[in-house]
Amino acid sequence: MRFYKYIIACILVGNFTNAQHQFKGHIDNERWQNEVYLSVIEDYRTLEGINDEQIISKTTTNSEGFFQFVGNQLEPEQKIYKLHVDNCTSYNQGSNHFEGHCEDSKDILFIAKSTDTITFPLSFDAQMFCDIISNNPKTAAFIKIDSLKEEMKFAFSEFRSQANRQLNNKKWFKKLQDYGENLNEPLAELYIYTFLSDRSHQFHNYYLKDLEDNSYYDELLERLQSNYPNSSYAKQYEAELTSDKFIVSSTDKHKDEFWIYMLILLTLVSLLLNLWFLFSAMKRKKKKHSNAIEQLTKQEQNVLDLLLTDNTNKAIAETLFVSVSTVKTHVNNIYKKLNVNSRDELKSLFNK
Incomplete structure (x- = not known):
């Protein structure tokens, strides 16, 4: 939402x-x-x-x-x-x-x-x-873009006819593109592009037709590469644009072959991007986890080791020669430092 x-x-x-x-x-x-x-x-x-x-x-x-x-x-x-x-x-x-x-x-x-x-x-x-x-x-x-989109929704809802939708599709497609370009911020244009090119949106077919003879999309790529060179935004947009151009340039004779090629290309691009995002996220999580572990005292680490082997608070107290209330204090400190709320979450964290 x-x-x-x-x-x-x-x-x-x-x-x-x-x-x-x-x-x-x-x-x-x-x-x-x-x-x-x-x-x-x-x-x-x-x-x-x-x-x-x-x-x-x-x-x-x-x-x-x-x-x-x-x-x-x-x-x-x-x-x-x-x-x-x-x-x-x-x-x-x-x-x-x-x-x-x-x-x-x-x-x-x-x-x-x-x-x-x-x-x-x-x-x-x-x-x-x-x-x-x-x-x-x-x-x-x-x-600002969302404010304009609210106006667009009102225009579409005024008359729910096919003729009204067709007129508004052409009008608002161009209006959103021009508005994004006038903001002089390629990331804002990407936000509009994502909306207009969404495969589940009514604008998508119009977008594919517009892509055939409108130089706007290549110009947007140039602006992205100029303002955000080597960024994930520019690389992702270039891959999508290449794939979509491949779709619109395909002939009826080779349509099935082109779709297969496009799906493979998109799958590979998506896989590579997802692997990169996942790798980056894992590095951040690993660093955050390591920092949290380093915050534990020696006694808290001893309690953690015993927690991970399913020892009860009473068993931990007997092993470490401390009171059960002391063990509970250590357990609460461990939960707070590692940002978990239960033993199950704690074991899940270390299993990962």
Whole structure:
């Protein structure tokens, strides 16, 4: 579920010393769990939904619902980021995130770099279309695009006839493209391209026809390669564009062969990208896990070893010649440092 269907925030962006980012905002603690997640989107086809592998940081709100992300781990060049909140239970949260969905969640997409300070002065449940003041106007590009998409939805719903759909398809397809180009930000154009070229969307057939004789797509590739050389965005778009061009240039005689080739190519590209994303995520998780282990005291490590071999608190106390209450204190400290809530989660963490 997208933030934009329900909320729009005013974003204030400025510079922050020592190349640090600072993202602040507010949520309703009575409506949401008090955890806010920050994700980086490397694959622009995964803008929708929630993916645990994209999360780079998590913070907890204070008693009044205010949260803040501060650090220097972001890339210096602009990338697509997401903030999200959800009400997934701790039991199924991880699996839901990994599968890309959570039935009760909201998120907001934005563009940022390592030196940006971004303030969400209104609650995530605030009204839409507030004014945006920004030293980095590209940060709120996705929000502006979603505002335009809301206008488009109204135009399509005014008359639900085939004739109205055909007229609006042509009008809004061109209007969205032109709007994205005028924003002078290729990542914003990618957001529009993802929407217009989505295979499940009514615009897809129009997109394939437009691709035959419109130089816009090659020009967008040039802008991406110029502004974001060697980025995953440019490489992914180039692969998709090559595949889609192959589709539209195929003849009826070789149509089946072309589709097979296209599917193989897309599968290979998707596999390589997924392997790269998975490898990067595994490295981040391994480093985070190692850092957490290093935080354990010697006695906590002894307790951890005994926990992993299914010893009870009483058995651990007898083995280490300490009281059961002391063992419980060590167990709670281990859970907190390793960010788990049960022995099953602890064993699952080390099995992985």
